[in-house]
Amino acid sequence: MQELLSGQEAPRQQNHLVIIDEINRGNISKVLGELITLLEPDKRLGAENELVVSLPYSTDSFGVPSNLYVIGTMNTADRSIAFMDVALRRRFEFREMMPDLAVVRQHVGQNGVIQGVDVAGLLEAINGRIEFLYDRDHQIGHSYFMNVMSLADLREVFRTRAIPLLQEYFYSDWAKLCIVLGCPYDPDTGKPTTGNGHPLIQAVMMNAAMLPGHDHDDLEDRLSYRINPAFLGAQEDGLRLFFEAIVSPGAPSQTNAREDQE
Numbered sequence: 001m002q003e004l005l006s007g008q009e010a011p012r013q014q015n016h017l018v019i020i021d022e023i024n025r026g027n028i029s030k031v032l033g034e035l036i037t038l039l040e041p042d043k044r045l046g047a048e049n050e051l052v053v054s055l056p057y058s059t060d061s062f063g064v065p066s067n068l069y070v071i072g073t074m075n076t077a078d079r080s081i082a083f084m085d086v087a088l089r090r091r092f093e094f095r096e097m098m099p100d101l102a103v104v105r106q107h108v109g110q111n112g113v114i115q116g117v118d119v120a121g122l123l124e125a126i127n128g129r130i131e132f133l134y135d136r137d138h139q140i141g142h143s144y145f146m147n148v149m150s151l152a153d154l155r156e157v158f159r160t161r162a163i164p165l166l167q168e169y170f171y172s173d174w175a176k177l178c179i180v181l182g183c184p185y186d187p188d189t190g191k192p193t194t195g196n197g198h199p200l201i202q203a204v205m206m207n208a209a210m211l212p213g214h215d216h217d218d219l220e221d222r223l224s225y226r227i228n229p230a231f232l233g234a235q236e237d238g239l240r241l242f243f244e245a246i247v248s249p250g251a252p253s254q255t256n257a258r259e260d261q262e
Contacts, residue, residue, distance in 0.1 A: 015067045023072030028088050038064040039091055077137045099127055099142045108148055115151050115236075117243045125247045129180045130169070138169050151239040158200065159227065174225035177201065182249035190223050195250025198241040202228040
């Protein structure tokens with residue numbers, strides 16, 4: 001790449017690569033200018049419709065060689081960023097990169113399993129629920145788990161990355177977050193609606209009567225959520241049950257089953 005920028009002619013058989021991370025964060029049409037047209041395969045140097053322009057300051061002739069490749073990355077889940085305009089979009093090939101469980105199985109633990117916990121299966125279960133409750137673009141990427149070497153590492157991923165990310169996704173709607181993590185609660189009673197005995201999230205009912213100086217008839221009791229202290233303080237050999245409960249939280253509780261029948 002340095003040879004191209006310096007004007008030196010590079011060997012034709014040598015390929016050069018430019019990677020633009022988060023390509024949709026800037027106004028690419030203005031940043032690239034006429035280079036957008038020069039990037040087209042048939043406008044490259046030596047191509048059928050070769051196109052050469054004069055640089056505005058040096059007036060030197062400039063064209064894009066056929067051995068220069070441009071790769072741009074973008075996160076489709078980031079709705080705060082404008083979509084790429086059509087003029088730029090039609091000059092790129094788009095390849096979707098979804099969470100890859102095969103990568104987790106190849107690089108994490110033994111075939112994706114650490115101390116009896118199937119990390120790949122855990123990611124698959126969580127992403128399936130996220131896709132159902134939100135959309136497929138907000139699934140958690142496999143890169144979050146690539147440096148996990150132990151269950152203690154996995155707990156840190158959930159505590160510092162996965163759970164905060166889910167809070168942002170669901171705008172602190174803890175009820176949906178608890179569904180994703182396999183520990184839903186009844187909003188009216190505060191009781192678990194499954195047989196999950198090792199929830200990552202703990203819910204406690206807050207009584208409106210505890211508020212002084214208010215007409216309690218106008219206020220409703222509500223749930224307060226927090227990461228389960230038992231999960232945060234568990235020894236490493238006790239973490240397996242918490243992670244297994246995410247995938248298999250248990251059957252609906254008998255109390256809720258009777259209520260459904262009524």
